[in-house]
Amino acid sequence: MTGPLLPSRLPIAAAPMAGGPTTTALAAAVAEAGGFPFLAGGYKTPPALAAEIGELRAAGHPFGVNLFVPSADPIDEAAFRAYARQLQPEADRYGLTLSEHPVADDDAWQEKLDLLTQDPADVVSLTFGLPAPSDIAALQGAGTTVLASVTTPAEARQAQAAGVDGLVVQGPQAGGHSATFDADRRIDEMPTAELVKAVRAVTSLPLIAAGGVDGPAAVQTLLAAGAEAVAVGTLLLLADEAGTSPTHRAALSGGTFSETILTRAFTGRPARALRNSFADRHGQHAPTAYPAVHHLTRELRQTASKAGDAGTLHLWAGTGWRSAREAPAAEIIGWLAAPPHTAR
Numbered sequence: 001m002t003g004p005l006l007p008s009r010l011p012i013a014a015a016p017m018a019g020g021p022t023t024t025a026l027a028a029a030v031a032e033a034g035g036f037p038f039l040a041g042g043y044k045t046p047p048a049l050a051a052e053i054g055e056l057r058a059a060g061h062p063f064g065v066n067l068f069v070p071s072a073d074p075i076d077e078a079a080f081r082a083y084a085r086q087l088q089p090e091a092d093r094y095g096l097t098l099s100e101h102p103v104a105d106d107d108a109w110q111e112k113l114d115l116l117t118q119d120p121a122d123v124v125s126l127t128f129g130l131p132a133p134s135d136i137a138a139l140q141g142a143g144t145t146v147l148a149s150v151t152t153p154a155e156a157r158q159a160q161a162a163g164v165d166g167l168v169v170q171g172p173q174a175g176g177h178s179a180t181f182d183a184d185r186r187i188d189e190m191p192t193a194e195l196v197k198a199v200r201a202v203t204s205l206p207l208i209a210a211g212g213v214d215g216p217a218a219v220q221t222l223l224a225a226g227a228e229a230v231a232v233g234t235l236l237l238l239a240d241e242a243g244t245s246p247t248h249r250a251a252l253s254g255g256t257f258s259e260t261i262l263t264r265a266f267t268g269r270p271a272r273a274l275r276n277s278f279a280d281r282h283g284q285h286a287p288t289a290y291p292a293v294h295h296l297t298r299e300l301r302q303t304a305s306k307a308g309d310a311g312t313l314h315l316w317a318g319t320g321w322r323s324a325r326e327a328p329a330a331e332i333i334g335w336l337a338a339p340p341h342t343a344r
């Protein structure tokens, strides 16, 4: 056991990565290597998530499931329509028409909650805010350890008050969406270790650190800052078992991109991605409107991915992306858990 939260031999977790990268094969390989795997429940239909849970359970490893907490934030419809019009020329290149009507959804929250209370996971982590305390209690009543993803000490306090068992402290260097409760806030650069210390100062809940890991030394730094385990996402994107798209893989391993940025351009929520031309053209204009902008750009992004168009795709990546390597997940987990300065 690494600590009170995760029943794994090594203090390393495979962060949930919705949209394709997290697969049951990746989760099983991470678990077999001694790490703790999270399945990505976001975007998935409840039956698809149930099938993944069944598959991983059959393999006999403990695991976690991540869920997106729906937001009730109002949408500025005029700003959304203006953004849809701005993006239409991008869609024209593929013969697509973007809808100017914002689509809202709650990512099947209640159905997924029902699934996870009837067929419980060892751990459930929550992202993008907090649900009703009764939902947290329902998961705990089914025997599940409930974690909230937080990005500030204030969010950590709120999560503790809502009754969670522990926190995933996500620093701004993390790849993919920021878990921030406030998608409109400016996210200042800060090393994840500093954030872990700041959160540690306001709560005694057990912590998992995530964001910007680029090797074993970063893992040790985060453990020393007060985390019981470290979650890695970006470094697993090129793992053999990951479901990362070929266009995303090529972007991470080729020499075209030089930096990551935080942008709302693709989904209406801040997310860290390789800086590409879509983010450059539209990042300044994107409204804070998740999941409406996610739905707006979804077909365009899927089409771009199939076409190998890395300039239009959301290339989620954390600041450690240059250290991502193609290898079996077990090798990557073993490398991260080894003492720093161990040859790769």
Ligand SMILES: Cc1cc2nc3c(=O)[nH]c(=O)nc-3n(C[C@H](O)[C@H](O)[C@H](O)COP(=O)(O)O)c2cc1C
Binding pocket: 015, 016, 017, 018, 019, 021, 040, 041, 042, 066, 126, 127, 149, 170, 173, 174, 175, 176, 177, 179, 210, 211, 212, 213, 231, 232, 233, 234, 235, 316, 317, 318, 319, 320
């Ligand atoms: C492709 C991708 C997809 C992600 N999807 C999710 C998700 O579904 N839920 C979530 O809580 N975090 C998600 N994240 C964030 C990770 O859980 C984690 O916080 C992050 O990867 C850690 O930083 P790192 O990428 O620098 O290792 C995603 C990250 C990436 C790179």
